[in-house]
Amino acid sequence: MRDYDRIFVDGVWDTPSSDTKLTVRSPATLEIVGQCPQANETDVHRAVRAARRAFDEGAWSRLPMSERAHHLRALAAAIEARGALLDKLVPLESGIPRMFSSGSSSVPLLHYYADLGDASDIEEVRAGRPGASGPAIIRRCPAGVVAALTPWNGPVMQILMKLAPALMAGCSVVVKVAPETPLAAHELMQAVAETLPFPGVVNLLAGGADIGATLVRHPDVDRVSFTGSTKAGAEIAAACGHDLRRVNLELGGKSAGILLPDADLDTALPTLTTFGLFFNGEACSALTRVLVPAARHDEVVERIVAIVRSLPVGDPSDPSTFLGPLISERQRDIVEGYIAIGRDEGAKVATGGGRPEGITTGWFLEPTVLIDVDNSMRVAREEAFGPLLCVIPYDDVDDAVRIANDSPLGLAGGVFGPEDEATAVARRLRTGHVGINCQGQDWCFPFGGFRRSGIGREMGAEGLELYQELQCIGFPEGSRPATTRS
Ligand code: NAD
Numbered sequence: 001m002r003d004y005d006r007i008f009v010d011g012v013w014d015t016p017s018s019d020t021k022l023t024v025r026s027p028a029t030l031e032i033v034g035q036c037p038q039a040n041e042t043d044v045h046r047a048v049r050a051a052r053r054a055f056d057e058g059a060w061s062r063l064p065m066s067e068r069a070h071h072l073r074a075l076a077a078a079i080e081a082r083g084a085l086l087d088k089l090v091p092l093e094s095g096i097p098r099m100f101s102s103g104s105s106s107v108p109l110l111h112y113y114a115d116l117g118d119a120s121d122i123e124e125v126r127a128g129r130p131g132a133s134g135p136a137i138i139r140r141c142p143a144g145v146v147a148a149l150t151p152w153n154g155p156v157m158q159i160l161m162k163l164a165p166a167l168m169a170g171c172s173v174v175v176k177v178a179p180e181t182p183l184a185a186h187e188l189m190q191a192v193a194e195t196l197p198f199p200g201v202v203n204l205l206a207g208g209a210d211i212g213a214t215l216v217r218h219p220d221v222d223r224v225s226f227t228g229s230t231k232a233g234a235e236i237a238a239a240c241g242h243d244l245r246r247v248n249l250e251l252g253g254k255s256a257g258i259l260l261p262d263a264d265l266d267t268a269l270p271t272l273t274t275f276g277l278f279f280n281g282e283a284c285s286a287l288t289r290v291l292v293p294a295a296r297h298d299e300v301v302e303r304i305v306a307i308v309r310s311l312p313v314g315d316p317s318d319p320s321t322f323l324g325p326l327i328s329e330r331q332r333d334i335v336e337g338y339i340a341i342g343r344d345e346g347a348k349v350a351t352g353g354g355r356p357e358g359i360t361t362g363w364f365l366e367p368t369v370l371i372d373v374d375n376s377m378r379v380a381r382e383e384a385f386g387p388l389l390c391v392i393p394y395d396d397v398d399d400a401v402r403i404a405n406d407s408p409l410g411l412a413g414g415v416f417g418p419e420d421e422a423t424a425v426a427r428r429l430r431t432g433h434v435g436i437n438c439q440g441q442d443w444c445f446p447f448g449g450f451r452r453s454g455i456g457r458e459m460g461a462e463g464l465e466l467y468q469e470l471q472c473i474g475f476p477e478g479s480r481p482a483t484t485r486s
Pocket residue numbers: 149150151152153176177178179207208209210211212213214216227228229230232233235236249250251252253283284285383385411448453454
């Protein structure tokens with residue numbers, strides 16, 4: 001049982017503004033596994049005030065990149081030292097199996113941004129048009145105070161994906177974590193407290209949509225970085241639009257995994273199925289629409305069903321478990337609701353659809369495969385966010401591309417088959433990421449969505465640029481301006 005009674009604001013573990021606590025239950029056992037203060041509006045103001053002061057008056061935003069990189073590496077070491085505890089907490093509070101998400105496995109992300117920042121210049125001199133203007137310094141300034149809002153499906157990784165580039169850019173950050181998974185976040189802040197002697201540069205709030213909404217509307221926040229549902233993303237975009245606040249949104253997906261007619265089923269199907277159901281299906285990039293050639297439909301379904309039935313379901317802390325419980329009763333209700341919707345629309349359950357036998361507690365659901373799905377059905381168009389695959393037959397490759405692109409969402413995708421052919425198909429997909437015979441995501445690569453899957457790209461060098469504003473300092477002709485690294 002982890003019991004945190006303070007909030008991390010302005011570089012110290014301080015008394016929260018109210019006695020209200022968030023109680024965290026393991027979604028596998030439903031036992032209470034921890035508690036922490038539930039932030040309220042006053043705490044939001046305290047955290048933003050601290051971040052604002054740190055940014056405007058503190059040293060962090062003015063440090064050379066190399067020094068910020070040094071501190072990021074120290075933070076990585078402190079998180080790594082807590083690796084065993086984080087590896088326990090992540091499956092415990094999120095139900096995401098250890099096989100897919102741990103605390104320590106995200107630490108290299110800090111090193112990636114430390115190295116990237118260290119190697120990049122924040123200023124360059126650009127020549128003006130001859131006879132018209134002198135040179136200019138193009139400067140990448142830190143974006144300011146960042147509100148980083150994260151979901152529960154990767155309690156460490158989701159935070160570090162925002163924190164590492166934002167810190168490297170010189171921003172100060174208020175992290176708002178989902179109420180379901182605040183425990184690992186508190187351990188991360190212990191590491192921050194030990195290694196970053198810059199009060200207010202990182203602050204943590206744990207709570208729900210209400211304080212999230214207060215945070216994204218706060219006049220002292222310069223950029224909102226949000227990962228979560230498309231519905232919440234649209235509300236946040238509207239609020240930020242009103243104030244012209246910068247915002248990047250990483251939202252939901254209903255991604256297609258296309259099995260090409262010549263695909264080798266022995267290699268393709270285990271990978272496709274894994275990336276349809278990984279993270280309990282609670283992964284934004286899950287390949288939940290499985291597009292199969294109509295001529296091979298029955299054979300493919302038989303094999304997918306066999307694979308799905310063989311997946312170990314159970315304790316998310318057990319390294320051999322593939323599927324753990326869903327995050328909450330509400331989330332299981334939503335996914336079960338989509339199975340019912342699919343049936344009503346004419347789809348059939350090929351396997352699953354119920355609760356796993358022999359498991360009496362926890363928000364478990366059998367991995368489920370729906371067949372006879374048409375792409376116009378709600379179950380094929382809306383994100384269920386659970387272990388639910390929809391098999392959709394296609395006539396030819398043009399038809400597969402049409403079906404894949406016919407979606408309100410456009411986050412990810414996969415193409416399985418001969419590499420050249422699969423790559424040609426990938427280039428026709430209107431989606432932010434495509435894996436060829438693999439999942440293919442990495443934090444060196446930009447990630448984000450087309451259409452209603454989001455705005456902007458996290459990760460990679462593009463992820464650092466998110467947290468920078470461009471400034472241009474122009475000079476008269478004949479000047480020779482010098483650049484600086486801070
Ligand atoms: P959610 O949108 O309900 O909540 C996400 C976070 O935002 C939480 O911290 C929540 O408290 C807060 N929040 C909710 N409504 C808000 C509002 N109106 N204003 C401000 N804050 C608000 O999402 P969830 O159920 O926690 O997470 C699942 C969703 O996240 C799925 O749709 C999934 O696809 C998406 N997701 C996307 C990515 C990506 O990179 N694109 C990654 C992971 C998850």
